[in-house]
Amino acid sequence: MKRIKLIASGGTISGKGANRLDLKDYRTGYYKGEDLLRQVPEVLNIAQVDAYELANKSSTKMQSSDWLKLKRLVNELLNQEHYDGIVITHGTNTLEETAYFLHLTVQSGKPVVIVGAQRPFTALGSDALHNLWIAFKVAIDEQSYDKGVLVVANNEIHSAREVSKTDTYSLGTFQSGKAGALGYVSAEHTVLYDRYPTRKHTFQSVFNDNSNVRNLPEVAIVYSYAGVNEDIINFIVDSGKYSGIVLAGTGAGRCSQKEEKALKKACQKGIVVVRSSRCFEGRVVPIESFDTFPFITADNLSPQKARILLMLALTLTDDLSEIQAMFHDY
Secondary structure, three states, X not given: OEEEEEEEOOOHHHOEOOOOOOOOOOEOOOOOHHHHHHHOHHHHHOEEEEEEEOOOOXXXXXXXXXXXXXXXXXXXXXXXXXXXXXXXXXXXXOHHHHHHHHHHHOOOOOOEEEEOOOOOOOOXXXXXXXXXXXXXXXXXXXXXXXXXXXXXXXXXXXXXOOOEEOOOOOOOOEEOHHHOOXXXXXXXXXXEEOOOOOOOOHHHOOOOOOOOOOOOOOEEEEEOOOOOOOHHHHHHHHHOOOOEEEEEEEOOOEOOHHHHHHHHHHHHOOOEEEEEEOOOOOOEOOOHHHOOOOOEEOEOOOHHHHHHHHHHHOOOOOOHHHHHHHHHHO
């Protein structure tokens, strides 16, 4: 029987509502990991499990320091022979960000599964316990090795790179766009995979050996829209705090003329600028009108994931060609 570590970090999956119909005003992170396990005793029939309480909070309160702490813990555990995988409970609001950070920094090919819920533990029709069950099914499955960090919800298995939260309350909130899910868990509780991740991750990553990093560089996301001016970008540049800016551009990573001017100023001051898109689908690629600007293009990464990759890239280099290559590889 495989041994799996449960790391609890809070979120809706461990939330408590005022009553069974409370789907919006509940307290997140109320129950501990061991409380959840007691409600799914079936898990103990398929795995040896012990729980660790990392945090007990909403994922909106997650900081980059939490990611670093979690990464160190995950790598430490997976380096031990007696652990075969890890399941992490997490709030859904920023789950995809934590998942992608670990996808780039975990050193092992052992399964790491992140799971959340859209309805609190105490709610009528909660998805919390079922999602937890399938997370353990995925974590113990031999096919889950060497696939990077996995996000499990609503019977689907997603790669941390492509997955996004797409709906405020729907149980099917986690989607991977055109790439699609990696696989699913069937009605007879069988884990089935349809595809493999296509980009580098975990043990293949150049970022998994950054144990000396204690703080990540500051990177801001700037949203583009009709009529936007340069004020926010100028504030970021003038603050002197930021090493990078990710533009959540319109369409194929476009922005206003005022933003262009301010971003050029940012580049001149040594700030690395990445063009991404606020669109849910599609790639951002180099275009002629930006040839005079030393901008990085984010490929098909969302702005929030482009930010994570840039933060990690800046711990290794400030060479623009090297950073651009990283956006191609990861």
